[in-house]
Amino acid sequence: LVSGFLLIICAGITWMILRRAPVDAAKAAEVKQEKGVSATEALQLLRSSKHLQIIALVISFAAVGAAIIEQQLNLAAAASKGAGATDAITIFLGQVQRWTSIIGFVIQIWLTSKIHRYLGIGFALMMLPVSLGTSAVVMLVNGALWAPAFARVLDQSLRYTVDKTTREILFLPLQEDLKLKAKSFVDVTVDRSAKAIGAVLTLILVKPWGFDLDWQRLSYASLTVTALWIFMSLRAKRGYLTAFRQSIERRDLEPSELRLNAADLSTIETLVQELSHPDARRVIYAIEVLESLDKRNLVTPLLLYHEAPAVRARALRALAANRSDAAARWTPQIRRALGDADPLVRAAALRALAAIGQDDAAALARPLLSDDDPRIRTTAAIALAASPVEADQDLAHAALAALITDPDASSQHARRDAARALGESQDARFRQLLVPLLHDPDPRVADAAMDGVRRSGTADFLFVPALMRLLRNRQVKGRARETLAGYGEPIIGALAHFMRDADEDLWLRRHIPTTLARIVSQRSVDVLLPALQEPDGFLRYKTMAALERLRRGDVSLAFDRGLLEPHVVREARSFFALLSLHHNLFVRGRLPSGTLLARAIDEKMTRAKDRIYRLLSLIFPWKDIAAAQWTLGHGDSRSRASASEYLDNVLSGRLRQMVMPVLEDLPLDEKVRRGNVIQRTRPRNVEDSLLELINDDNQVIAAVAIDEVRAQGLWALAPDIEHVLAHRDVRDWYVFEAASWALAEQRMP
Known part of the structure; x- marks a missing residue:
């Protein structure tokens, strides 16, 4: 009946606690059942963390010490009460357990x-x-029954109160995945294994076939365990402080999940030391952890002078939440922060003044909306945007919208401040104001707006079209690319749509492969591979470069060989076509070799060979292909032969037949002959070769070929030039200009 009554009381207390602190259903739904770890995995976890090893040893010494004290108590009770006095021994042990429970309750509470x-x-x-050591000394000096009883009560009272809670704190700085896997193993398996070792040890110590020690002399074993235990405890403290500092650097701890009982003196001292760290992120993290431990009074107002605006703003928020007399004494410094260069600091100062003075921040901000200084208006609008009153939010939105559309150069700083602050807003209506800021003519304002987009998260695709347009802006395209890549895999579909749209601006499409290369994903590879068929050569080159970057970034990505080999063959054919034309014009035709046309053809052949290597690095191990490319270009004859042999071995069938003549170091006539066989063509005269070139899709090649016709006076090709002038794409300005000048010269007497 008594037990049932106590259970009912406990159920009532639990219900009252749940009513005061309701469980977050969303977070509870995220909790997954922990999986056990195998013995092999557990040993690997122990080897991977020195701090975990020390915790395991501390727990082991505690279990061994408890086993020795328990054996001493049982032996002493049997010696004092008599081995057959079962009832007397039971009563005595029950009294010991009663005092253990009472004292343990007092210590814990x-x-x-x-x-x-x-x-x-x-x-x-x-x-x-x-x-343990103290009680061992007492038992060695005094053989009375109360000595082991005292040792047992003291051990059990501290073990499940102070010691148990302290061990929980030792696990605190471990990385989350390590903690989840290893904690149950250490708490259960290591503890039970140590108890088993302690039982075997006491058996050896007390049995006649062992050391045959009585219960008093067992204290010598306790003293030995005590010495080892103290040594490991000292190391555990140092390891805890080191691991805690490392966890702050990694930001493993979630401040909102910390409990107040984690606020031990060493932890607080470490956090206070972190407030002076030069890394702003670590300072902010320390402030958040101190607040979660209800120690915001330790956040020094001297942080208002920190060089990082984010730290100054976070310190002002901590001061506003503190509302103590110490915070009130810093009111002049907080007022000075109203003139800070950063808008978030100014807004935080406004809210801090309102909180310390028990005033309404919105009431302080409303009159400032009509100030002549646009930066003050921005600060007031940012403060009002956080107001729960819809009318205040409307005023803030109107003020910010007017400021953003103000073309006055004096408002550039204010627009930049607004862009920084809007990225912190959780209201979608205010975040939409970042769109016109992305198109601001001042690159610094556009940069700040992109920073705001990144801080606002990647869930909102409202900014994607504007960011895509910024890829054409030379001044901000790098930041725009980083911002788009920050969306991760969800944006790949939108990027693919823009890249495939033939009606889209060509230069915008050319920038998209580089953006996709920053999203290391199989989807990026799958989107880029079809782009190798694009008619624009520069877009194909950017696609190859992007695929190569993905290949080098993650070797696990899969590249379809069946899609890549035809492009290798196409590049090889392009090389041989150019080689044949170059030979026809400058070797057989004896045209001057220093002309723009010769240089253009040489450079295009070099690019074709480079593309072959890039494509091969997507099919075969890229490091091997890169080594072969360097060796064939810079190595000695023996090394070049080895590189050629490697390529000959890895390439097969049609690919070997097309590629090896391109890459091998062959005599020019032999290479041209093989190329003509592959291309199913023959050596041609100068006029036929130039006719082919003036109709080339590349407007630079066509323009310099027309200029070569003019320079050599080959006016038999004049009708062909007139045909090009009449039918060429209107965007090929180089061709039109070269053809016009050539025909004008031809008509001159």
Whole structure:
């Protein structure tokens, strides 16, 4: 009946706690069942973390020490009460358990948190091993029954209160995945294994076939365990502080999930030290952790002078939440922050003044909307945007919209401030104001707007069309590309649509492959591969470069060989066609070899060979292809022969037949002969070769070929030039200009 009554009371207390602190259903739904770890995986986890090894040893020494004390108590009770006095021994052990429960309850309720808060984790770690050593000395000096009873009560009272809570804190700085996998193993498997070792050890110590020690002399084993335990506890404290600093650097801890009992003295000291770290992110993280531990009063107002605006703004928020007399004494410094260069700092200062003075921030901000200084108007609008009153939000929106459309050069700084602040807004209506800021003529304003887009997250695709247009802007295209890539895989479909749209601006399409290359994903590869068939040569080149970057960034990505080999063959054919034309004109035709046409053909052949290597690096190991390319271009004859042999071995069938004559170091006449065989063509005269070139799709090649016709006076091709002038694409201005000048010269007497 008593047990049932106590269970009912516990259920009532639990219900009251849940009503005061309701469970977040969304977070609860995210919790997944923890999976156990195998013995092999557990040992690997122990090897991977030195701090985890130390925790396991501390837990092991605690279990061994408890096993020794328990055996001493049982032996002492049997020796004092008599081995057959079962009832007397049971009563005695029940009294020991009663005092253990009472004292443990008192320690847990009144002392544990105070020990952690005022004495620190180092002191808490030492309490149990010191109590073990102290009780061992007492039992060696005094053989009375109360000595092992005292040792048992002290051990069990501290073990499941101060020591258990301290061990939980030791796990705090471990990485989340390591903590989830290893904690259950250490708490259960390591603890039980250590208890088993302790039982075997005591058996060896007390049995006649072992050391045959009585219960008093077992204290020597306790003293040995105590010495080892204290040594490992000291290392555990140092390891905890080191691991905690590393966790702050990695930001492993989620401040909102920390409990107040984690606020031991060592943790607080470490966090306060982090407030002076030069890395602004670590300072902000330390402030957030201190706030979650209800220690925001330790956030020094001196951070208002920090060089990072984000730190100054975060410190002002902490001061506003503090609302203590100390915060009120810093009112002049907070007022000075109203003139800060950063808009978020100014808005935070306005809210801090309102909070400290028990005023309404909106009431302070409304009159400032009519100020002559656009930066002050921006600050007021940002402060009003956070107001829960819809009328204040409307005023803020109208003020910001007017400011954004103000063409006055004096408002550039204000527009930049607005762009920075709008990225922090959680209201979609305010975030939409970033769209006109992205098109601001001042590149600094556009940069700030893109920063705002990145900070606002990647869930809103409203900004994608505007960011796509910025790819054509030389001044901001790099930042626009980074912002688009920040959307990750969800944006690949939109990028593919723009790249495939033949009616879209060509230069915009040419910038998209580089953007896709920054999103390392199989979807990026699948989108880029079909783009190798695009008629625009520069777009094809950018696509190859993007695919090569993806290949080098992640070797696990799959590249369809069946799609790539035809492009290798096409580039090889292009090389041989150019080689044959070059030979016809400048070797057989004896035209001057220093002309623009010769140079253009040479450069195009070099690019074709480079594209072959790029495509091969997508099919075969890229490091091997890169090594072969360098060796064939710069190595000695023996190294070049080895590189050629490697390529001859990895290439097969049609690919080898087309590519090897391009890459091998062959005599020019032999290479031309093989190329003509592959192309099913023959050597042609100068006029036929120039006729082919003036009709080339590349307007640069066509223009310099027409100029070569003019320079050599080959006016038999004049009708062909007139045909080109009449039918060429209107966007090929180079061709039109060269043809016009050539025909004008031909008509001159």
